[in-house]
Amino acid sequence: EAGLLQQADDMDTQGADAEVPAARDGDPADTPTAADPETAAAPRPAGPAAPGYDDAEREAVLKVMRERRDIRNGFRSDPIPHEVLLRVLEAAHTAPSVGHSQPWDFVVIRSADTRRSMHELAMRQRDAYAKSLPKGRAKQFKELKIEAILDTPVNIVVTADPTRGGRHTLGRHTQPQMAPYSSALAVENLWLAARAEGLGVGWVSFFDEREMVRALGLPEHLEVVAYLCVGYVDEFPDEPELMQAGWSKRRPLSWVVHEETYGRRALPGEDPHDLLAETVAQIRPLDAKALGEAWERQKRMTKPAGALGMLEIISAQLSGLSRQCPPPIPEPAAVAVFAGDHGVHAQGVTPWPQEVTAQMVANFLGGGAVCNAFAAQVGAEVCVVDVGVASDLPATPGLLPRKIRAGTSDMTTGPAMTREEAKQAVEVGIETARDLVAAGNKALLTGEMGIANTTASAALISVFTGADPAEVTGRGTGINDETLVRKTDVVRRALEHHRPDPADPLGVLAAVGGFEHAAMVGLLLGGASLRTPVILDGVSAGAAALVARAIAPEVLAACIAGHRSAEPGHVAALNKLGLRPLVDLDLRLGEGTGALLALPLVQSTARAMHEVATFDSAGVTEK
Ligand SMILES: Cc1cc2nc3c(=O)[nH]c(=O)nc-3n(C[C@H](O)[C@H](O)[C@H](O)COP(=O)(O)O)c2cc1C
Known part of the structure; x- marks a missing residue:
């Protein structure tokens, strides 16, 4: 048991250095970080707003961006008044576009029949996607709602016409994808305007694009950019639903801003930081409090003390690492x-x-x-990274x-x-x-x-x-x-x-x-x-x-x-x-x-911490 003891000692030593849990700049956050204006509590803008905009108006712009959400749950069935939908579509129509080609069209769908057939298409894609997932992901995905086609009074199809503006559309000659990008900007405008009206918008991309064009009877030369479900909701969650479900985390702004050259990461006003040094600076010992709670909890679990042997050390480690007991x-x-x-x-x-x-x-x-085979058996994803293979590998x-x-x-x-x-x-x-x-x-x-x-x-x-x-x-x-x-x-x-x-x-x-x-x-x-x-x-x-x-x-x-x-x-x-x-x-x-x-x-030991009853809760007599 020498190794086991040694590791336990290591952890005690590490744990002795107690820490105050704090969300740091580099954490992909479940919690807001100061460096991330998307999640931070409304920052007080410094300096005057632009001419013609007072501070409150500037704040309103930032607020609507912060508080826009993709919505799939909690739609009400009340209709959207024409003037409200018009305001939202006008906002979309003022979006920037390549060569001012305005490549979008908006098809407003209310028919229950059309929505039902679109729903069927989306369900088929959902099933296919679910089958493609590693088991660990598929379990999570089963609980997720990914569309609200039948729950919303209005669906809006946003298209891009790659031929609009003719052959010489300014800027599109180098990058044809500029046409759908422009339509995507119209979607964002629509999304923000809808937010300010109390309308939830849910983007559904679970479609085969060509199948969709045919099902909707759209002209074949159009590309579908977005299928949006729109309706009134009572509330907008503070964070993306995928984050709340543990599907994803928000990447901190500091990860994605580079100064002058890619890789010199720095937020405005900061010195560029070295990725390795920054990473090392964020490594902390196990959290003493969570570690202590884990040992305590394991003693109270309905099993003889220490009966899970080495696994008890692992669950304590997971607790100290995550600063949570029981650990995720x-x-x-x-x-x-x-x-x-x-x-x-x-x-x-x-x-x-x-x-x-x-x-x-x-x-x-x-x-x-x-x-x-092993990954499939244990439900894990396999991510292959070419860091230095001698030959060129095809993109796969x-x-x-x-x-x-x-x-x-x-x-x-x-x-x-x-x-x-x-x-x-x-x-x-x-x-x-x-x-x-x-x-x-x-x-x-x-x-x-x-x-x-x-x-x-x-x-x-x-x-x-x-x-x-x-x-x-x-x-x-x-x-x-x-x-x-x-x-x-x-x-x-x-x-x-x-x-x-x-x-x-x-x-x-x-x-x-x-x-x-x-x-x-x-x-x-x-x-x-x-x-x-x-x-x-x-x-x-x-x-x-x-x-x-x-x-x-x-x-x-x-x-x-x-x-x-x-x-x-x-x-x-x-x-x-x-x-x-x-x-x-x-x-x-x-x-x-x-x-x-x-x-x-490792997963079993964490699960035991969550699910095994304690002597007091189960009414089991201790020795
Ligand atoms: C291009 C695009 C496609 C999307 N497709 C789907 C989708 O098919 N189903 C879904 O539930 N959400 C979809 N979303 C919504 C994203 O999941 C959502 O934007 C993201 O989780 C961040 O949440 P937020 O929009 O509330 O900030 C899509 C968003 C974008 C921008």
Whole structure:
């Protein structure tokens, strides 16, 4: 039980540093943040409003934008007076448009028959979408209302005519999509004007666009931009319904404003901030109060104290991490599979050809790999990220193209990456964490693919554990004795060449790491900064966790060791990290497979905190 105790001690130490919960700038917020004018309580505008606008009028403009909502629930059936609908349509019609082409038309639908047939089309699309979702998402989706076609007295179809204004429409010649963009602006005007009238608007995009054109008898040359359900409502929620349902989170403004060049993020009046430094600054220890509540609650749950063993530590960790007891159930979850190639492949460290990395990426995207089967079983999403695959990969749904370079350099002859490249790859991981968490994921899992990457993992682990390369270099995909000797020698030579300094984790990554290792470092740091648990997969994740810990020791607050792989380096890494793996089945595949198997354990322990009765509530006598 040494690991278990050690981890419990770590948490106590971390937890001793009690914190005042506070929404920070970098949190994708359930709660408003000061930096986000969309959610913050009405900010007092500084300076005079424009000529012709007094302060109250300026505030009214901002207020209607803040308080506009997409509405699907709570519609009243009372009709919309003609003059009200006219005002709303006039607002739409004053929208800006490319070359002043005014490409929109508005088809106002009141007929119950037409609405019923549109409703049927939308229901079919809803079913198809539901079937395409990972189980963890599908459960959530089942509870969501996504249209109010039959509940609203008026539906409005907004179209774009891509031919309006003729061949020489100013501005559309370079970008044909400017026509539908213009119609979308008309929708926003309509939406805002409707809000000020107390009319709710719900946009429905669950349609096959051509099917819709035919069903509505629209001229074939028109494009449908929006199908809107409009009617009076008694109230407008403060936050998007999808946020309230836990489907998504609002991204802070500070994530999306760049100064001069993309990546130099800064709000007006602030100095540009470094994504890595900002992320590290937001990583905090486990919250002592929630941690204490979790231990207390587990004692009162109807089971002998400590009877859930290791899982009790995990639920306490989840509580401390989320600052909530019971903690949120970590569902939905997503595994980020980072793929990259390795220059050290040239040293003959594996019999597998390098092309297999790209081929396996195609397999992940096609749903044919073990990680897909395991993800389907446990209801997780598979997100594949190309951070450094040697060949060009075709754009495919589910693939995030974030290639830093087409494979690292051979670490035995020079650094695998430049320091800047290593940092960029870490940032890819941070941004992946941000995207997945903002999209509503409540647990992140590490996955990776890269032929020859266990060589880089062994080198990283040797640096951070101080173990000899012979102790931490393993057979990876199952190499023979001769190749193992060569691989160990390669690791040794690389370390002798670079003499990496563990006090300079980015330098170590650059010298002997891989793009996917660096991206996993970013995923861990990003997850920790967002107080979201990250379940580690095998040896490469262990190597990445050592790097992440060297950058920000508190990152471990978010880390859960999913499994122990058959690679010897993994054990060394886990021991150094003080993490005890949940699953120990001699897996040595990578791809996130071990982390996926551990996911239901982590979810079960959080669910137990929610659902298991306490001795007092159940009337069970304690010993
Ligand atoms: C282009 C577009 C398409 C949308 N399609 C749908 C939809 O099919 N069903 C739905 O319930 N909401 C739809 N919405 C509404 C969004 O879910 C909503 O705008 C978002 O959750 C933010 O909430 P808010 O509009 O209340 O701020 C759509 C919004 C836009 C802009």
